[in-house]
Amino acid sequence: MSQTKIAYYPGCTLKTTAKNFEDSALAVARALDIELVELPKWNCCGTVYSLTDDNLMYHIAPVRNLLRVKQMVRDELVTDDHRMVVLCSMCYNALKRTNLRVKENPEDLQKINDFMYLEDDDYELNVDVIHFLDLLKEIGVEKIREKVVKPLNGLKVLPYYGCMLLRPKEVGIDDPEEPNLQENILAALGAEPIDSPYRKVCCGSYLTVDNKYVVVELAYKILSHAQKAGAQALTTSCPLCAFNLDNRQKEIKEKYPGFKNIPVFYFTQLMALAFGLSNECYGFDLHHTKPEPLLKEKQLC
Amino acid sequence: MKETKSKKLDPEKVMERIAEASRPTVAGVEEKDVRHWVTIYVMGRGYSVPADLTILTAMEYAGYKFIRGCGCRQGFCGACSTVYRRHGEYKLQTGMACQTRVEDGMYLVQIPFSPAEKASYDISKEAYKVNTLLKHYPELARCVACNTCTKACTQDLQVMDYIQAAIRGDFETCVNESFDCIQCGMCALRCPAEIVQYNMAQLARRLYGRNDRPEPKHLTDRLKEIEQGKFVKPLDEITKKSKEELEKLYYSREKESD
Numbered sequence: 001m002s003q004t005k006i007a008y009y010p011g012c013t014l015k016t017t018a019k020n021f022e023d024s025a026l027a028v029a030r031a032l033d034i035e036l037v038e039l040p041k042w043n044c045c046g047t048v049y050s051l052t053d054d055n056l057m058y059h060i061a062p063v064r065n066l067l068r069v070k071q072m073v074r075d076e077l078v079t080d081d082h083r084m085v086v087l088c089s090m091c092y093n094a095l096k097r098t099n100l101r102v103k104e105n106p107e108d109l110q111k112i113n114d115f116m117y118l119e120d121d122d123y124e125l126n127v128d129v130i131h132f133l134d135l136l137k138e139i140g141v142e143k144i145r146e147k148v149v150k151p152l153n154g155l156k157v158l159p160y161y162g163c164m165l166l167r168p169k170e171v172g173i174d175d176p177e178e179p180n181l182q183e184n185i186l187a188a189l190g191a192e193p194i195d196s197p198y199r200k201v202c203c204g205s206y207l208t209v210d211n212k213y214v215v216v217e218l219a220y221k222i223l224s225h226a227q228k229a230g231a232q233a234l235t236t237s238c239p240l241c242a243f244n245l246d247n248r249q250k251e252i253k254e255k256y257p258g259f260k261n262i263p264v265f266y267f268t269q270l271m272a273l274a275f276g277l278s279n280e281c282y283g284f285d286l287h288h289t290k291p292e293p294l295l296k297e298k299q300l301c
Numbered sequence: 302m303k304e305t306k307s308k309k310l311d312p313e314k315v316m317e318r319i320a321e322a323s324r325p326t327v328a329g330v331e332e333k334d335v336r337h338w339v340t341i342y343v344m345g346r347g348y349s350v351p352a353d354l355t356i357l358t359a360m361e362y363a364g365y366k367f368i369r370g371c372g373c374r375q376g377f378c379g380a381c382s383t384v385y386r387r388h389g390e391y392k393l394q395t396g397m398a399c400q401t402r403v404e405d406g407m408y409l410v411q412i413p414f415s416p417a418e419k420a421s422y423d424i425s426k427e428a429y430k431v432n433t434l435l436k437h438y439p440e441l442a443r444c445v446a447c448n449t450c451t452k453a454c455t456q457d458l459q460v461m462d463y464i465q466a467a468i469r470g471d472f473e474t475c476v477n478e479s480f481d482c483i484q485c486g487m488c489a490l491r492c493p494a495e496i497v498q499y500n501m502a503q504l505a506r507r508l509y510g511r512n513d514r515p516e517p518k519h520l521t522d523r524l525k526e527i528e529q530g531k532f533v534k535p536l537d538e539i540t541k542k543s544k545e546e547l548e549k550l551y552y553s554r555e556k557e558s559d
């Protein structure tokens with residue numbers, strides 16, 4: 001069977017502060033016989049889906065990315081002719097919702113296409129935006145389990161979802177109240193998924209720029225409840241959630257001296273670890289709370 | 302007229318031809334010698350000008366004198382930005398006045414300066430990362446990928462692509478895509494996010510050059526020579542020479558291609 005090649009949209013953060021997310025995800029995909037082929041040309045996803053009804057300007061960025069897939073199909077860079085995989089939850093949300101919006105509003109799409117007259121192609125609604133977790137679900141936990149060489153036995157992990165993967169319902173990748181995509185993967189890796197109502201609670205998102213103390217409070221709640229439920233680590237698929245939950249532990253510690261640091265992973269890092277892939281894709285140097293002590297304790301590194 | 306077979310060009314002749322081609326004004330053109338005329342509108346006023354002129358020379362023909370908004374006359378300095386629209390078209394076009402031929406029914410205005418933000422920094426103290434670009438040019442993050450900058454670029458650069466590359470810390474792409482920028486300022490004036498593309502890119506190129514390129518040995522050597530005062534005396538001598546002596550020196554200079 002020939003390898004599946006599928007278009008992949010990285011997003012800006014995955015090229016900088018979340019390089020470890022990209023590296024580990026690409027390595028994991030490869031291990032599962034999938035090549036995520038980066039869009040030869042792409043721009044910012046728009047970051048936040050714009051709710052302004054009458055200003056199409058903010059929808060140009062996502063649409064421009066969607067139309068790139070067509071050229072990739074033409075150039076035979078991909079074998080999957082209609083899907084685009086996204087890793088970052090925020091990019092996923094912005095791209096998926098915009099796609100939906102232009103599907104429902106053909107006149108808007110027409111205007112945007114007209115405005116992008118320098119492009120070779122129009123966007124013709126031919127792309128489905130999916131998250132890497134969607135793809136993993138399709139591959140199935142069986143195949144994931146087969147690839148595990150170093151089971152994460154005894155590792156208790158809270159799969160954190162945040163907002164962007166689950167809401168609004170139309171673009172959510174899973175049940176917004178009882179998601180289990182990450183849980184299933186973690187279980188397949190041999191880890192023990194921990195439950196907490198806070199796994200779906202907002203981390204404070206970009207308030208981290210303007211008013212980081214809102215984020216400090218929210219992150220403290222999420223993390224301390226995770227610990228109370230027995231979690232030794234968290235996983236996420238959002239670089240902004242990861243920043244808020246990991247890097248803000250510095251400020252949490254200042255405000256709540258009794259707080260114990262807890263490592264935050266991208267779920268793909270744990271997959272790479274369990275698959276026994278090269279250390280280079282872990283990128284632990286980018287973490288604020290270093291995961292090595294925990295992993296050593298569990299004899300995982 | 303037949304060209305001589307010899308590859309050696311007479312430097313004096315070459316200089317004359319260049320001077321002729323870029324004659325600053327069109328003074329001396331006889332109206333009876335001009336066969337084709339076009340009408341252009343400078344700031345709304347119509348002028349009949351010879352059809353083979355550039356915007357810059359046509360405006361001089363019409364009587365304008367450039368004190369600012371004109372420099373090299375060779376398409377390199379970026380001083381002579383022009384916005385124009387062809388009669389009956391809705392699209393605004395941009396171009397360098399010294400490089401763009403006049404067309405009949407062209408409405409135009411010069412944009413001799415763009416009042417754009419320019420950061421000052423000590424490049425040796427700046428970190429080589431995307432945050433440095435954002436620190437000095439925070440508007441960068443406002444790019445909505447509308448591509449208006451690319452449409453406005455007089456040099457046909459992929460401006461939006463280099464802005465997007467900068468945002469994701471891809472210095473190499475940003476540098477390569479912006480390398481031919483002549484800083485005419487049209488991108489910044491048209492950008493709805495008020496990004497100063499060309500100044501940001503200059504910072505990116507400086508950071509890249511400083512941190513990601515090998516040190517050029519010839520430059521380091523030359524700087525050492527300058528510091529040691531090797532050129533003080535020759536420079537003193539040269540500034541005392543007469544125009545004739547200077548010309549002679551110029552034509553007999555050592556050239557890299559020789």
Ligand code: FES
Binds near residue numbers: 398
């Ligand atoms: S005068 Fe220098 S670019 Fe036109």
